[in-house]
Amino acid sequence: MRRQRRLLAIGTAAALALVAACGGGQVRGSGDRSPGAAPSGAAGGGAVDTTFVYAPNLDVVTDWDPASSYSNEIIAMQNIYESLTKFNIQTQKVEPRLATAWTASGDAKKWTFTLRENVKFHTGKPLDAEAAKAAIERTKEEGAGAAYIWDSVKSIKAKDAKTLEFKLKYPAPLDLLASADFAAYIYDTTAAGSGDLKKWFAEGKDAGSGPYTVDTWQKGKEVELSLKAFDGYWGGWQGTKYKRVEFRVTPELTTAAQLVQRGEVGFAPRLNPQLFAQAEAQGAQTEQAASFQNLLALFNTQHGPLKDVRLRKAVQKAIDYDGLVAALKGAGAAASGLVPQGLFGHVPGRAQKQDLAGAEALLKEAGHGPGGKPLKLTMTYAQGDADQQLLATLLSSTLSKLNVTLEAKPLQWSTQWDQAKSGDTAKRQDIFVMYWYPDYADAYSWFVNVFRSSAKPSFNLTYLKDDKFDEAVDKLTELAAVDKDAALKSYADLQTRLIDELAVVAVPYVVNYQRVLAQGVSGYVDNPAYPNVVFVYDLTPGA
Template identity: 70%
Template structure:
């Protein structure tokens, strides 16, 4: 909900209790040391059939093991453990078969029929049939957590026979795309535990049908999680495949780069511009750069503290050095134009912001602050270990210093940052909350329903915006998107004008380019922006 939080996105219709998501997230952990751990070497095994693919995230992996409510960094593992009915293909911009072999929809878009592939099994040994898929999706809907809102259009689900799953919708919606979501779309065995299923998941068990199953999970350890091949996977294990995956948490980018150079890891999620350039000229390493659907949000506290004054929020928008930040990122980001990244319905060209320090000073003076006025002290939180967010903070602090504004910025692990943002006592919340956001499926609705729809209990609306007219427009987006694309574009444009320009609830400095570095031996890697930071390891081949 991002960075994940999202990765990467929370509750629709504003009723969500989530864990952590589409944003930039992780959990509190001790400092990782750079020494290799047992089972985490990708070096000598690189050419063998049972080699280990070692993924290096910079933040802790697992926040929530329940596939119904999971909404954070663990998507990088979950997408290898669980499967949805469909998967989004960024090349065709369409959903493709996954657990569903095919599907049809009625002309009015309110009835969808999915035909499941035969022979798929859960890791529990039970068959993946229509009744099991129905039970999983209905449980996710009932739990109402994480990205469960994606199923908001569903009126009822029927298992017509073992392979036929029929959805009746309350209003038209692109269910094939929704079913490809990176969160809350998983099909899982709801009968896996004899007792409390949520508790069972939380102990580090899984009930997926994907190519890998949980091998070991040690919260707080450097190698936090390992997965192993599920022998009965419907796709089979003929040919070359990685048989194990290890997730080795390494907050320091220089350490991650050293591990990659030494052949101890396979894939580094991100490097800074200098290291990425170095990786591009290293014989044992290959790199990729892919435009993403993930952008950085600088959320202003609209409800409490000094930023309750819209003039101060607008001044902060103008103080950000957008061009300088993008230039300093050296290819890791591109200028944003509104809230919605290019490639998605709702992207509005011509909304790219520019720094305007005289304008910022004038607004500050109107509010009684700025040079010669009252000093203004603001607090900001951002993701620990994220060099790009740190660069934003450095540039913004420098600009604000000249305007008699002191910025106290704290780098925090995701759960610590998120807990502060959700504090019951408003006085304990930050003035500015920096996080990434990406959509739950390839659609712009996620930004609006999760981050800017009014919430009774704070989840991801960390600007604390509450506006009934904006909420009403947000609630109308899914049906408009399915029935009238032109009207949807107009609605998205109107909402972005209200949220960014009128309410000044957010600044959007850039959209990320994913810059990956991985071992030369890894064959077949393609980034999919609909699943931020996910490596579909089964699709790769370990080379010599």
């Protein structure tokens, strides 16, 4: 999706016997290698053949190319590929990853990165400055996904095997940009030899430098993807670590709950609030964390009834924001504008509230509402996502009382996204529901990806075309580097434009991550800068 920014349902062994009320169909077991079990030979302190299992509710891989990848495969890719830097949520600072040090000139237009020694790609090729330069330049040339993170880069020079020098067109925080969750990956551009690299990636191959490499990929299968330890990983395999990672696609929460019961998976970001509460009450290893991920309801400004701004504002006002947050029972928090708290660009005091009288007045002004012409709207949302279904149910009930029929349809992500991007505008939905989170720890991606105009829609599924808005967005990165106060004002003004004036979006809530881990698993740190990613290498299997 850009990616469908979606909360992934993952099962866990931690809540075994806590969710006995949940049923589901039969699921293939994992035998004696359940991730919650003590690994044989673990006492010796070496890496053992222990498997860590996810149960995402979506197909894992949309795009295998690290240059253009922009979807749910982040949960795998961040374990396969690495970037120059990584954002540490605990310190709120950028830390080393493939680069061990970096410096910037006083005007932030020249950056020098020192690369880590003795790093190899999974292809066997050494990772040096020329290879890193080639990867970034190819990503820039592809111009897909989050490649815009490198837009400020004018040139790159490999000064020697371990030194990369960047010259920028304008000031930018390149250390932060290089920590992005997509498009910052460094990879071996020579992996396909004389062949087509994009086609080579599409076969389910990888050319990363991370701790894990692709073992098997079976599109459409329950266990869609499995990773295995890369023996040549620069970090080594000392201590007890997971040697394999599996991704078991589990669209239904009831099935995910059964996986929890049966102890076949090792981590759950959230099954649902009730199950999380049960796990917490029974003393399971749980944690709740604020996220940088929010739910967006995007209104079609180009075709259909919501071309009328009055109807868009009416739908905004019809949403029961407080009721949704209450029903989520801790899994969601009130949103204040587009940008979640904790990110540069957040504006407090912008929480939207339900206003049924205001909604009815706007509908009547447009000739609809009680006593007026019936109005029919279509909405698409993620199949298997109980929270998005809750929004659909509550909004449908509210609108029905206002003589508006909401046809809310749950779809698999690829189907939902393809329909929204259809060249036949009549096939597109009136309201598109999806999650969004930043490409790096800054608000910029909401504005440039979701709302900036483009010739063909990708994630700008309001289909907004507003030159004045685009001009302001294009100045945000440089403004943030040279005048933060002015940048914050611009972020506030842009949110006023999108939400209040143009009414192209509603933000029902911000996601709170509710995590449940297998008993004994240690080393997990929730990092909303990499949503739903578990850096499996950092975990220690539990006894």
